[in-house]
Amino acid sequence: MLVVMRHDATAEQVESVARVIEDMGYQPRPIPGAQRTAVGVVGNDGRVDAARLGALPGVREIVHITKPYRQVSREWKSDDSVIALPGGVVIGGRDLVVIAGPCSVESKDQILEVAQAVRECGAAVLRGGAFKPRSSPYSFQGLGQAGLDLLAEAREHTGLAVITEAMDPESVSAVQECADIIQVGSRNMQNFSLLKKVGRASKPTMLKRGLAATVTEWLLSAEYLVSEGNHQVMLCERGIRGFDGTTRNLFDVTAIPATQSLSHLPVIADPSHGTGRRDLVPAMARAATAAGAHGLMIEVHPDPERARSDGDQTLSIPEFATLMQEIRAIAEALGRGIATPVRQAVG
Amino acid sequence: MLVVMRHDATAEQVESVARVIEDMGYQPRPIPGAQRTAVGVVGNDGRVDAARLGALPGVREIVHITKPYRQVSREWKSDDSVIALPGGVVIGGRDLVVIAGPCSVESKDQILEVAQAVRECGAAVLRGGAFKPRSSPYSFQGLGQAGLDLLAEAREHTGLAVITEAMDPESVSAVQECADIIQVGSRNMQNFSLLKKVGRASKPTMLKRGLAATVTEWLLSAEYLVSEGNHQVMLCERGIRGFDGTTRNLFDVTAIPATQSLSHLPVIADPSHGTGRRDLVPAMARAATAAGAHGLMIEVHPDPERARSDGDQTLSIPEFATLMQEIRAIAEALGRGIATPVRQAVG
């Protein structure tokens, strides 16, 4: 439930609404916004006395949330959520944020070379897996803590923010220590114990869509994060399961605007996993940009043929450079730009 | 099987290869192209004497087609196929062709108003259903022949080429009489009797992808058309069946570049059926453009709320006008344009 304030409501009136909500045994959640100010009622068990709240001074109306998810819905907050990263990059605003890097962190040389190269091409965030979820127990499982340390080093050298995945509740603290954005992977979208743990972390978080997840289920998983207190949540479409082996996954580009219409959270697109084919990544990165994604996540490697994971869907550095020009052209044609970090590299 | 000629092969040598193929009991199909000239062997039963053909003067190499479809594959013809419409519009070239109009032809006023409006916004082809395939026998089934006559009238007035659907072998002649492009609908993608009939028509044909069709099955259906002699075939991605009711269909944007990599046929995108939601059509029309579609097919109606079919996914005329500006901006950012008919309207 949402208590929407009148345009001319005073700060005292907002404050007083919050106090009454607390008195009733619920938690008030003030939601300032350009279009309206509101106070959300968290912990609503269906027995909130709406009439009492509706009668308070400065209150315009009481809005009942109709979606099963609540705090992540547009009903709850009509303005887009904006997430500020260290280095000055903002996700969810006018400009498109490009996240790039290898599937897995493999070595110091590898990650520094990629980081430097994607920075020069215009990426704002460096991706790289340290803990890798792999279908087979016999596949390379990532460098672990050593991978996190290399990511931190790459950030020092380039000024890029860093995103990497936490695979289980245990590794959340280590990942949170290192990363600027914690990634929750596709296979863990409904790992609710992990979601609760990450929901209590104080770091921006990217939640990838599960292979069989409806948009509603995806937003419910985001609600797990937000209901634990983590409001810096972005979503990532990365392909769902389809019936045609022509592509590895079925990249649901439509889910990008469809989700943006239902939720105020930023939506990133991952055409690398979305297609699973290097030759299709550029076309689909362009498509996601034109569809209105807030950002792109692209796998890039100095030598894709030798990547220890996901080589088939990874761009080389020159391919990524060419793609960035196309992305920029489309973004500008639609009145947008590419977000650039202001933080300076050390190296 | 394909007999690829040397760069310096003479017309006589090509002719002679064709004669030998005929002598062997197969049909020669010359395939001129910017990149290479070749002669296809149709009717290949796996017993063609490749060595004999390979030894003929002017022959560079014998290529065995590895795909189950043959004449529609890139192996068969590496250059893009280009289809010229009356009025001077070309499908499959550098410029994007926009097809627009109502789901169903409903009345003279309706179709003339839409035709005029979409022409002014920059569309090159008018769509409109006269024979309508409907899930329920109790739904509006189209105006039939009267609808075809109205389409012809709209063409007279606007100079737009016209596309409309043939639902069964019986109606092919009537549709062929009227239309500039014959549409084979999604539900009929594997109606092989219809495909054979349309394959013997001498009109450009658009084959929509079936809801459960893999790209391979789609191209095999196109092969039915081409193997009957109709080489003016374009494909249309219009959404497949998905598990998430958030959208009516699952618009498989990736299938556009994926199919272009396998086949030389032009690929059109239909975001109206692809999404089933008017609010998502613009974003997905932009996405398909950026992904490299050769054209777009958009449902437009003067009053979508009152459309007799598909109103939920139909743009109003002002919405279409806005969309065309965005499409043009994206096309130009990628070095393309919007194809315009040179034929003058009568009215």
Add this chain to the structure above:
Amino acid sequence: MLVVMRHDATAEQVESVARVIEDMGYQPRPIPGAQRTAVGVVGNDGRVDAARLGALPGVREIVHITKPYRQVSREWKSDDSVIALPGGVVIGGRDLVVIAGPCSVESKDQILEVAQAVRECGAAVLRGGAFKPRSSPYSFQGLGQAGLDLLAEAREHTGLAVITEAMDPESVSAVQECADIIQVGSRNMQNFSLLKKVGRASKPTMLKRGLAATVTEWLLSAEYLVSEGNHQVMLCERGIRGFDGTTRNLFDVTAIPATQSLSHLPVIADPSHGTGRRDLVPAMARAATAAGAHGLMIEVHPDPERARSDGDQTLSIPEFATLMQEIRAIAEALGRGIATPVRQAVG
């Protein structure tokens, strides 16, 4: 809309209700049944005067059909539909009907051998394709009319009823001439022109479910048949499109009882196409029997390895014999039997 009569309503009262419906400009469709007698109103345009009908003598209540399909729904007719075949076999009753035979009719020897063998194992209907829908134009397309003639000959020899597919409106008369049951194939489930033509035939018809069809869409296609006057309709579940290549299709066994709960039409199961794998056909034929299918359709060939189509999913005659014993055991454990033709073989 349905006018349900009181238990003690007289034949005159039913007659009189029908006359009033006619007077109102609609068609009355009397639906006698063990549980209730009703008169359906066909052509209902939403303006039927329910009050007038409700007030007639002998009328218990007016039922509004809530499903998009009408005459095939359980609301319209609560008793199971029963279809009697020449030879005395009944589909839709207590006993399970087994349909067996090759994918395609290939030769006289082949079809006579299979017919004799499946008859001896307990099958009641012979299947065999004369007109074959094939994904590729280069695959064997069936023997056509010659195949129909061979089927008729096999019927003469064995007394089995015969089912074969009509692929297009043109072939309906030829198929109807020969077959005891007309099959509408999966790829034609929404070939509405074909449905209308078959709906005007006076032969029992089996409608296979489309690869991407929901149960609702399947029943709407059955409604096309029934609304044209053909009430002898049975349905056939034959697998839908799935994401896992482990099996050719995804055999939706649950659709059998789910459809039976929504419709009074008999539901047959086809585990051959449902799985696409010979080694899985027996287990899934048993499963469909236990789930309550009214019949089974099984591909059997004297030499599956040499079958001209679908060999991978076809049982040999000994495999079929073993399966029939298992099917019989399960049917009997559930208080059912296997339907046997009483008509004597000629040969």
Add this chain to the structure above:
Amino acid sequence: MLVVMRHDATAEQVESVARVIEDMGYQPRPIPGAQRTAVGVVGNDGRVDAARLGALPGVREIVHITKPYRQVSREWKSDDSVIALPGGVVIGGRDLVVIAGPCSVESKDQILEVAQAVRECGAAVLRGGAFKPRSSPYSFQGLGQAGLDLLAEAREHTGLAVITEAMDPESVSAVQECADIIQVGSRNMQNFSLLKKVGRASKPTMLKRGLAATVTEWLLSAEYLVSEGNHQVMLCERGIRGFDGTTRNLFDVTAIPATQSLSHLPVIADPSHGTGRRDLVPAMARAATAAGAHGLMIEVHPDPERARSDGDQTLSIPEFATLMQEIRAIAEALGRGIATPVRQAVG
């Protein structure tokens, strides 16, 4: 890789093969069986010297495992795996094991009543969720440790073995302490950290198939369990994601025999989640039995309408009693029985 011994190989020869494998730096895994004795090579990095092993006395042949999963494949172990539960029940043998109980443990009265009732109907294992994975953070999340204590109490009273789910690495020890079978849920099928933890537990484990998992991916997840040392693994088919909302999930009955053909692990069927509809559970429990499932898992509640979770798919006790009779009849028709615990109840 697998070293298959000759029929007349001595224990010393097997022992000696194991020693050589160890000397080569890998782990030997002896696999005795009715059909053959073999020694698996774990840790195979593709550089094992097969010739050296093949030359050892008593060795018949060296088998290379072709599947991406290894130890769970039929290639590795051709005999069915059999899992013995306390109480004398065996999973994976001739007799069908029925697991029944409520979705969630709700109270002492509820769980004791259900346990007693399903025991009387012939179930051998009691199910009940203490830690509940729920799509929404606002849904009932289970009683936690208190739920585990109630399950233990129900076991004391009835002699039934107990299965319950572990949702995260943290809860594995608590669940392992209480349960006779640890369940890994569908949403956690690729929660690899959880799999590794459960793989180090010494309790039988049931791995549910994920909603979008292929059979290959499912078996790879089982391989995670086995490769950590837990060989008492059974699988559970519980429905995958489908496109038709007629049922909650798409119950893939064919996956039961298909998986049994690829793996030696027992396969259980869960028609409650598989269908999501109480009215369809009996038909699909019968179907799974006839398809050859090693066991069934059925949700039963004294008052399904008031269940705190999954009420729509839960049978009442009388419905379950009726179903058990049908299951028993089908099992017996196929030469099987229903497994019964020999352990006596306390109460």
